[in-house]
Amino acid sequence: MPNSKQLAIITKDIKSIAKNRRLFPILVFMPLLMSVGIPSLFVFIALYSPEELKDFEQMLQMAPTHSDDITTMFIELIINSIMPSFFAIIPVMASSVMAASSFVGEKEKKTLETLLYSPLPLKEIFYAKVMASFALSMAVSYAAFFAMVIVVEIELLLAAGIFIMPGASWLSMMLIVSPSISLLAITVIVRGSAKSQTMEESQQKAVFLVMPLLALIIGQFSGLLLVSAWLLTGIGLVFAALSALFLKSAMRKFTYEKLLG
Amino acid sequence: MQAVYANSLSKVYDGGKRAVDNVSFEISAGSIFGFLGPNGAGKTTAIKLLSGMLSPSAGSCEVFGIDPALHPEKVHQIAGVVTEHAQMYGSLTGLENLMFYASLFGMGRESSQSAALGLLGELGLADAKGKKLETYSTGMRQRLSLARAMIHSPKILFLDEPTSGLDPESALSVNNMIKSLAESEGATVFICTHQLRYAQEICTSYGLIDNGSLLALGSLDELRELVFPGMRVSIKASKMAQGMQYKTTGEMLYEMDVSSEQGIAGIVSQIVSQGGSVYSVMSRQLSLEEIYFALIERRNRKEGPGNA
Ligand SMILES: Nc1ncnc2c1ncn2[C@@H]1O[C@H](COP(=O)(O)OP(=O)(O)O)[C@@H](O)[C@H]1O
Ligand SMILES: [Mg+2]
Numbered sequence: 071m072p073n074s075k076q077l078a079i080i081t082k083d084i085k086s087i088a089k090n091r092r093l094f095p096i097l098v099f100m101p102l103l104m105s106v107g108i109p110s111l112f113v114f115i116a117l118y119s120p121e122e123l124k125d126f127e128q129m130l131q132m133a134p135t136h137s138d139d140i141t142t143m144f145i146e147l148i149i150n151s152i153m154p155s156f157f158a159i160i161p162v163m164a165s166s167v168m169a170a171s172s173f174v175g176e177k178e179k180k181t182l183e184t185l186l187y188s189p190l191p192l193k194e195i196f197y198a199k200v201m202a203s204f205a206l207s208m209a210v211s212y213a214a215f216f217a218m219v220i221v222v223e224i225e226l227l228l229a230a231g232i233f234i235m236p237g238a239s240w241l242s243m244m245l246i247v248s249p250s251i252s253l254l255a256i257t258v259i260v261r262g263s264a265k266s267q268t269m270e271e272s273q274q275k276a277v278f279l280v281m282p283l284l285a286l287i288i289g290q291f292s293g294l295l296l297v298s299a300w301l302l303t304g305i306g307l308v309f310a311a312l313s314a315l316f317l318k319s320a321m322r323k324f325t326y327e328k329l330l331g
Numbered sequence: 332m333q334a335v336y337a338n339s340l341s342k343v344y345d346g347g348k349r350a351v352d353n354v355s356f357e358i359s360a361g362s363i364f365g366f367l368g369p370n371g372a373g374k375t376t377a378i379k380l381l382s383g384m385l386s387p388s389a390g391s392c393e394v395f396g397i398d399p400a401l402h403p404e405k406v407h408q409i410a411g412v413v414t415e416h417a418q419m420y421g422s423l424t425g426l427e428n429l430m431f432y433a434s435l436f437g438m439g440r441e442s443s444q445s446a447a448l449g450l451l452g453e454l455g456l457a458d459a460k461g462k463k464l465e466t467y468s469t470g471m472r473q474r475l476s477l478a479r480a481m482i483h484s485p486k487i488l489f490l491d492e493p494t495s496g497l498d499p500e501s502a503l504s505v506n507n508m509i510k511s512l513a514e515s516e517g518a519t520v521f522i523c524t525h526q527l528r529y530a531q532e533i534c535t536s537y538g539l540i541d542n543g544s545l546l547a548l549g550s551l552d553e554l555r556e557l558v559f560p561g562m563r564v565s566i567k568a569s570k571m572a573q574g575m576q577y578k579t580t581g582e583m584l585y586e587m588d589v590s591s592e593q594g595i596a597g598i599v600s601q602i603v604s605q606g607g608s609v610y611s612v613m614s615r616q617l618s619l620e621e622i623y624f625a626l627i628e629r630r631n632r633k634e635g636p637g638n639a
Pocket of ligand 2: 371374375376491492
């Protein structure tokens with residue numbers, strides 16, 4: 071748990087991103103696009119031009135449950151199997167934007183040195199900043215998740231009178247994958263932060279985390295694999311282990327000399 | 332207890348540059364110590380060593396008995412540091428900035444606010460307290476940095492070039508504020524600067540460094556003692572008396588050194604007795620700058636030509 075001094079840093083970091091006119095819109099619109107825009111588009115296709123569904127034949131063949139109603143089956147597949155990999159882009163993006171602003175941004179604006187002269191041990195400053203990025207990323211992810219559930223369910227209910235429960239894959243998405251992928255993105259940014267001189271430069275490094283997600287998305291549409299709760303949990307645990315490992319080594323590189331050099 | 336204690340302190344950077352070379356000194360609590368030398372002399376490196384941002388390559392140092400290399404956070408608790416690179420947040424107001432740093436020192440809301448408002452008042456920033464830092468001038472920023480460094484009533488202030496980049500007027504006012512804050516709070520002050528003239532106005536003792544090594548240590552009088560304790564006399568006269576050591580500095584202008592005021596009277600009476608007229612006489616003691624250059628010259632002479 072953060073102490074009161076760390077809490078001051080966390081609050082300051084979160085307030086400063088909320089006030090940032092360039093970054094804050096990204097943190098609002100990009101998650102909304104991923105969590106509300108994309109699923110709504112699929113719902114729209116499924117309900118109003120079902121003939122398009124033939125394009126997704128390969129994918130539909132992998133569906134765990136088969137029902138006669140191809141529309142419901144498709145929507146269920148979209149919500150519980152396809153959307154989680156789209157959704158995972160949200161924590162990656164939110165945490166890397168925040169971590170870049172919190173670590174590299176302070177260096178860029180020459181405010182980091184002042185922070186280092188505070189009586190907080192370097193380790194506590196480091197973890198306060200990790201916690202700030204993590205907290206913001208989780209807040210954005212959960213807000214996006216609830217926005218998605220509310221909007222999509224209302225759409226389905228109003229347009230087709232159906233109700234589709236978010237499945238177990240979302241449980242593992244929200245409890246395991248989102249936190250671990252956030253931490254992993256933060257460590258990627260932090261590890262690069264000593265070398266990066268600008269925020270943009272360091273954010274680019276998180277792009278490589280989006281690559282496997284894109285591969286997952288493409289894999290699903292081409293019928294190669296289908297994301298399940300088990301697969302997500304596995305991925306989440308691997309990410310968690312990697313980020314724990316990276317975090318320790320990033321902390322070791324976080325020295326006064328490296329930060330000011 | 333000494334406020335600062337450095338024992339054969341050295342710092343060699345990765346490239347092999349010996350930025351601080353076997354430096355030893357002590358600073359007693361309550362003094363305003365000027366660590367002076369030209370750019371590249373090793374002043375900033377010394378502040379980084381004393382504030383725990385760098386570890387010494389050899390030797391050691393202590394700040395009120397704490398080794399900054401081992402416990403930087405404990406030194407930070409009792410020290411305030413102002414350097415060129417330690418900026419505050421542009422999107423926060425002056426008051427918000429100070430309150431944020433106060434909270435890092437574990438100060439509660441109320442004590443933070445009263446300390447911040449008090450310092451803003453003393454530093455002439457009361458009117459600007461609600462303005463965002465990004466609208467501040469360089470002089471105002473520098474004063475806010477001083478306030479930030481003093482927010483937790485530190486026992487010692489480390490100030491790196493506090494007046495550089497300021498116009499003479501703001502430099503003077505920052506200088507006066509450092510002095511009065513140090514006096515009212517009883518804090519020890521460690522100032523690094525290459526502006527020897529400003530330093531002479533506020534420091535009570537000095538360490539003169541060049542190229543990483545100490546040239547001399549002591550109060551102004553003690554430093555004068557090392558070079559020339561007497562007075563430098565500038566005389567405007569129709570001619571100079573015979574048999575005197577002097578330097579011509581202009582038309583009818585002469586300069587010479589005397590050991591006491593008695594000497595001035597002697598010079599004037601000799602000029603007059605040899606038929607000359609004296610138009611003006613001014614005497615002063617060596618300035619810090621003159622002492623510094625005299626010491627550099629003396630060291631270079633000792634090292635021999637080609638070695639400098
Ligand atoms: N991080 C560094 N790496 C290598 N050399 C450095 C570094 N910082 C300073 N120096 C060198 O050390 C010497 C002293 O620098 P510094 O302490 O900044 O001097 P000052 O503050 O008196 O101008 C200079 O020659 C400078 O170039
Ligand atoms: Mg310097």
